Amino acid sequence: QVQLVESGGGLVQAGGSLRLSCAASGTIASINNMGWYRQAPGKQRELVAVITSSGGTNYADSVKGRFTISRDNAKNTVYLQINSLKPEDSAVYYCNGQVKMRMFTPYRDYWGQGTQVTVSS
Secondary structure, three states, rough: OOEEEEOOEEEEOOOEEEEEEEEEOOOOOEEEEEEEEEOOOOOOEEEEEOOOOOOOOEEEEOOOEEEEEEEEEEHOEEEEOOOOHHHOOOOOEEEEEEEEEOOOOOEEEEEEEOOEEEEEE
């Protein structure tokens, strides 16, 4: 009963920018950490950025200074602003959230379906 849906991917030239969005819907009592992951063909899925419920952030070294994660708790939405895109950023980007459907229960991980980001040179 919880869904995460990503949007905002597309085909862009190197040096361009994108803003990805991920909206959570369904029966939601609380959302803890949220994050963005990406997976390129032939590679494992990797963590790109994470944001805590209070707004603390962490980034993979490869994206520091170029990517910014943020969230709007009122909208149950997490964003990823991607600047100075490089061809090596091309991947399917997935949203992850730790979500409680009810209070006093453990958080569980939910994943979006992914959105494709392709960067041309």
